[in-house]
Amino acid sequence: MAELPSYVRILRDGAGVQFDPGVLASEMERGLAKMRVSQSRVVVQVAATLYFRTRKDSLSFEDWYFNTIKRIGWFNWRDKRSGTVRSVRFKGGDIGNLEPLSAGFGHSKRSVTLEYLR
Template sequence: MAALPAYVDVLLDGYSEEFDSGVIKSEMERGLSKYRVGQSRVVMTVAVNLAFESADDGNSFDDWYFNQIKRIGWFDWLDPRTNARRSVRFKDGALGQLQPMSGGFGLSKRSATLEYLR
């Protein structure tokens, strides 16, 4: 299986996690609603900023994204919060904007949202 390349740094700035609870709510005629678990596993989404230390690293990442995982493939990623290795993919196969952080794209970042089943 592919892995997020070692030259890609995950910035903690902009890092956030959320999930869909997978709970089904049934309205009652009287009293409180009833809840039940609708799915045993939930989809976790993780918003990250990926940093590249050179223009070559940014170009290599584009090559990895388009040719190795083909935009929708699964890859291994080291979760910085738990230090657990997870099998993730880019949500909707999409990446965010590439933003230069220095002249000539010597340092740049790109936003992305990862998803996995918990």
């Protein structure tokens, strides 16, 4: 399986983890709603900022995105929070805008959302 390239750094800016709990609620006439688990596995979404140190790194990442994972493929990513390697993909195949951090895209970043099944 493909891996997130080693030249891609993940910044803490805008980082976060959220998931849909997969719970159905039935409203009651009185009192609290009754709830039940509707999904055995839930989709976890991880907001991340990918950082590229050089223009070449950002171009290489695009090559990896289009040719290796073919925009929608799964790849291995080391989750720093849990210390495990997870099989993830980009939500909706979207890698966001490439934003320059210095002149000529010498340094740049992309805001992405990774997703996996828990």
